[in-house]
Amino acid sequence: MSKKPRSSEAEDEERRQYAVGGTTLKELDAEYPYRPKNHSRTWLFSELYQSLFDPLNENKKKPTGPNVHRAKLGPHGSSKISPHEQRRSIIEQFFSRWRTEVGNDIYPAMRLIIPSQDRDRNVYGLKENAIGKLFVKILKIDRNSEDGKALLRWKDPGQRISSMAGDFSGRCHEVISRRPMRMDPGNMTIADVNEMLDKLSAASGEKEQLPILESFYHQMNADELMWLIRIILKQMKVGATEKTFLNLWHADGDTLFNVSSNLRRVCWQLHSPDIDLNGRQSQIELFQIFQPQLAQFQFSGTFQKMVDVLTRSHRTETDNDFWIEEKLDGERMQMHMQRDDTVRGGMRFAYWSRQAKNYTYLYGNGFFDEKSSLTRHLRDAFLPEVNSIILDGEMVTWDMDIDKIMNFGTLKTAALAAQKNPFDQTGPRPLYRVFDILYLNGNDLRQYMLRNRRQALEKAVNGVHRRLELHPHETATSPEVIEPALRTVVANASEGLVLKDPRSVYTLNSRNDDWIKVKPEYMDDLGENVDVVVIGGYYGSGHRGGRLSSFLCGLRPTRNDIQAGVNPETCFSFCKVGGGFKGEDYQQILEMTEGKWHDWDRKNPPSQYVVLGGGEAKQAERPDKWIRPSESFVISVKAASATTSDQFAKLITLRFPRFKGLRLDRTWDSALDYDEFVTLRKRMEEATEGKTMKMEKKRARASKRVKKEVVIAGQDKVAAAAMFEGPRSHVFANLEFCVLSDATQPRKSKTQIEALIKDHGGKISQRAVADGKMILVADKKVVKVASLIKAGEADIVRPKWVFDCLGEGNNFVLPYEPAHLLHATDRLRDWAGENVDEFGDSYARNLSAKEFKDLLMDMPKKEIDYEPFDKQLFVTQLEERGHDLGNLKCHLFRRSVVFFAVGESISPIRVLKFKNWVRFGGGIISEDLDDISVTHVVVVGTDGPSERELSAEVRATISKRTPIPRVVTQLWLEECWKESTLLDEERYAPA
Incomplete structure (x- = not known):
């Protein structure tokens, strides 16, 4: 690519964009020494949506399939490509033009293309309703006019714009296009938009936000404003994922983002396709947020089928167990810790959520952090040998008074309360439940099996009661144990279960079959039908836009309520139901209630008929419309269980409610009241407990499996923690080898191989012991090797593995591959096979030129059969x-x-x-x-x-x-x- 001299406009843009918050360009260059610099100013913002967003949107509307082709490319227009390929072509052409016309710094554009992944810009604090209010003021329109209602009540069907009901940016576009300041696209560049968005994210309240949005309005036309609103809301929906954009910019883009969660770093470090990401750069690092592994959604079928899918990749006849964990109702959190003598207390901490939000300010950066709600209590949480660690787990609220987990919505409140009263031993507090370890004393542990990581976790973390605890799991071999476990957690108002394969490795930013969610809404025989009266309605979005698509249901007052002076027609909000309705149900509801619905007036709520959670000040779960109970109708609802919630009037609601049918045979005053629901709930719990006991008895008759501890290769079971003592200075530290023969390729004597291992920290023994701990090395079946093979369970590793561990760009212990094994048990050979692809290419190291040539020569001379579409x-x-x-x-x-x-x-x-x-x-x-x-x-x-x-x-x-x-x-x-x-x-x- 030809280099162009930098223009003064490009230099000016760079200063305005990047020297924010007091940071100088010199400081930025020191932090990112590889930062590229554009030779020209960025494109106009209009070019971004005209060349990228609009074409992708048009492509998204086209049908897809193996026989569908919608575009012609190539010099003769004869090569047809599918919509999927065309989508990639649109993005690649955009990136190619940018490199040619602007330069290698794609970051200004990328943070607008995938705004949900931009961690450098603070949140705007703006949702649809807030933006609608601001534009009503900017456009100077009456909030009660048709256009005013379209912006403020964008889900309502309206009159002129009913086709856009449920699409906020679409409604804004139609309203603004009738009173635009510009017809043609404006002159704002991508850099200008970024600069203004930085100001918007720093603005506090409507007073500061209004002039910024007004400035956008004066400089943009309706199309530009529509895309700007989507960027602010982070709802792009252009038909391409973040992974697609990152990988089309650079082949390693998604890999680096997964380990760093840093869009700026990805754009700058991988600014050229010629740059390769080395092995160390693709590993997770301390105080660098990574994208965690997620659990797969439960699929249809039996628990047996689920277990088969979970364990199919790694199980053997003698190793077919799986783990069952409770799915916690909290916030996914990773903790980073490093011993640091420059910090008071000697340890430095950081916390990040799944969405890469830094919560260190809430939980504490050290033992003496005055704002710490958790860290100050973790002095004895780790073994003295632990110098650095990264933990993966769930932050939950634990109520010390009732000794159980509380709902997710109470977490931040509990943390703030713990900051003010850090040594209070009562009431709610943050509790960190750890279920995985990813990093220990400088070592990335992702490639170890889950059971090995768990062993390392148990040996590295002591835990602190009700502050930091290891999340328990149950080992099982039969799917019969899943149902009683699920019933138990449902009875405790938990979210469900997670099934895990203990032989699996940790895959960043992946949702695969190694972890599978099991939630109670998939079980038909959990829960019971309840008949409740409808008291409110909510407009839908998307294909349900323009009509009431979900309903607020209420409980009638009890006899005691009425005696205390409550209006007999008053109903208390109880649950919100939106699933299970069909078209004729909606039509029948519309016919029954025509003319009976009323707009909800927040300033004058109908408290004599409808009582919401949180009282008149909060009005939680406030509906768009309300209806008098005496003019309403009764529906039958089924749910998995009941749970507490401050979002509803009686502090109780249903979990996973679903519409079962209209109860036209019942009047509103025969629907459920609170006392009747309490009785029904008790019966449901007794039924669940009975089924659980039945399943437990059946399970007790089954044979019991003794858990066998699996030790990481090279560790002693009693002193396994020694593997992690201090930072490693040598590749083979604490590993014991016995070299049994010379190497054939390259030719090296037994003595030379032993010297090489010693030079890199390994220990040499002349007595071979096939105990699974000592690494036996040989390239020939000499007498001793043949004797060990004949004796049984010996794993013999070729010297090639030693050479590959010390090869260029590696210098770390590699997982075994089939080519590394002279002889191995079926279990080790199967595991080694998982570390290469179908052609033998390693996932963990770069092949030599000869290996790569041999691999290509051995490939089948036919077109590759790709995996079927999932x-x-x-x-x-x-x-x-x-x-x-x-x-x-x-x-x-x-x-x-x-x-x-x-x-x-x-x-x-x-x-x-x-x-x-x-x-x-x-x-x-x-x-x-x-x-x-x-x-x-x-x-x-x-x-x-x-x-x-x-x-x-x-x-x-x-x-x-x-x-x-x-x-x-x-x-x-x-x-x-x-x-x-x-x-x-x-x-x-x-x-």
Whole structure:
């Protein structure tokens, strides 16, 4: 790439952009010595959305699939590419132009392209409602006008702009486009926008925010403002992920971001494609926030299927256990600690959340931090040999008075209270529950198996009671133990469980099958139906925009409430229900309640009819509309359990409530009141406890497995902590070797190999012991080697492993690869196979030129068969980013395994149509009713006795199964298909 002289405009932009907060460019260069400098000023902001955002948005609207092509590239216009490839091409062309026309510093543009990953800019403190209020003032429009309501009540259907209901930036665009200051794009550059956004993030309150947004309004047209609002809200939705942008800028972009969470560092350190990220730079570092591993969402099917998926990658016949942990209702947190003699107390701490927010100010940077709510109590938490450590865990609130975990929403309040009264032994306090260790005394432990990391964790951390504790886990070999464990945590109002594979390594910023969530909403037989009266409604967004899509339900007053003077028609907010409704339910509700809904007036709430949580000052869970209970209707709701919550009037609510049906046979005054709910809740808890005891008895009859401790290679079980004593100065420190033969390639004698190992801290023994601790090295099957192999469980490592550990750019202990093993047990060989790809390329080191040539020569001379598209993972990623897939037929039955019970006179064509619906909706067809993974049995028969007989036969077959599949008629499939949502099965059970 040709170098261009820097323009004065580029230098001026650099000073304005980067010398903020008192930082000079000289100080910035010292911190980032590799920082690139653009030769030209940044593009106009309009170029960003015209060349990148708009094309990506258009591409997002195109259908995708293996046979779909939408663009032609190449000199002759003959090479067709798919929308996915076109999306990559759009981004690559944008980056290529930037490098040519602006320079190698992409950071100014990247922090606007993926604003959610920009940690250098403070939060704006602006959400949709606040931005709407500011633009009402900037545009000088009446808040009660149609446009004023469109901005302030953007979810409401309105009149002229109903098509944009639920899309805030779209509504802003339509309102602003009717009164713009500019028709054409403005002259603000990307650097100008960044400078103004820095000021906006530093602004405090509406008084300072208003003139900044007003300045944007005067300098931008409606299109620019729409994208600016999306950047402020960090809701870009352009059809490409952060990972895509980072990796298309540089092949190692996502890798470096995962270990650093620093967008600036990624853009500057990897400013050229010619720069390679060495092994050390891809490791996690102290006081450098990384992206943690996440648990996979639970999928459909039985617990047995879940366990099979969890352990399929690493299990053997003798090693097939898995771990069960309680999923805590707290905030994911990583703790970094380093011994530092320059700090009072000798230890320095830092805390970061999953979203890379620094919480050190809340929990404390040392033992003598006056604002510490936690760290001051951790003097004895670590062994003296621990000099540096990074822990991964969950920060929760522990109530010392009742000795249990409190809800997540109480965490910050408890931490602030602990800052003021640090030695109070009562009430709520922050508790750090640790479940993993990633770094110890200068060593990145991610490549060790989970069980090995746990051993290191237990040997390095003492813990402090109710301050810092190791999160317990249960080791299991059978899926039967999952259900009683889930029932136990549900009874304790916990979030659920996490299943983990103890043989798995830690993968940054990944959601894979090594950790799987199990939540109670997936279990049909947990919880009970309740009949509650609707007292409020909320407008939806997206495809549900413009209508009331979820409802606030209430509890009637008790007899004691009425005797105390409460209006008998007053209802107390109880739960919010939004799932399970179909189109005809919404239509029926609309017809029943037409003209009865009222706008909620926060200044004059209808307290004589509706009481919200937090009183009139807070008005928690405030609805958009309210309705008098006597004019309302009753619905049946099912939930997993009940839990406490200060967001509702009676300080109690339902967990995971779902609409079951309209109760047209009940009047509002026959719905549930608080006393009746307390009685019902007690019955639910007793039923859950009974089922748990039954499962525990069944489990007790099963054979017990003795947990066998796995020791990290080279460690002594009693003194394993010695491996981590102080910073390592040599690669093979504390490892014992026995060299049994010469090396053949390269040729080195036994004595030369021993000298090499000693030079790098290893210990040499002349007596070979196949105990799993000593590393046996040989390249030939000499007599001693043959004798060890014949004796049984000996693992013989080739000298090549020693040479590779000390190779250029490595100098650390590498995981074994198949090429490193002369002879090994099946377990070690399987594990070594996981450290290379299908062609033998190492994941942990760079190959030599000869190795790379040999690898290419051995590759099959055919087109590579890539892994099939992971539909479930793709759907999960979409749902994580806020996409509502509820109305997409192709995802309708994705958690269902369906068996069809078909009558004799039924046309095969008709049944095939139903099966195709299920398959298109992502479901699985089972041909065996005894298949334990079946979740639904669809009875396809003629009305009358034949259908009843068929249903009775099915129920008799499945009656003893746990859990029992849902039995429904074909009408359930037809209605689900028609409404594009999964409907309540009870309404379609055969007679």
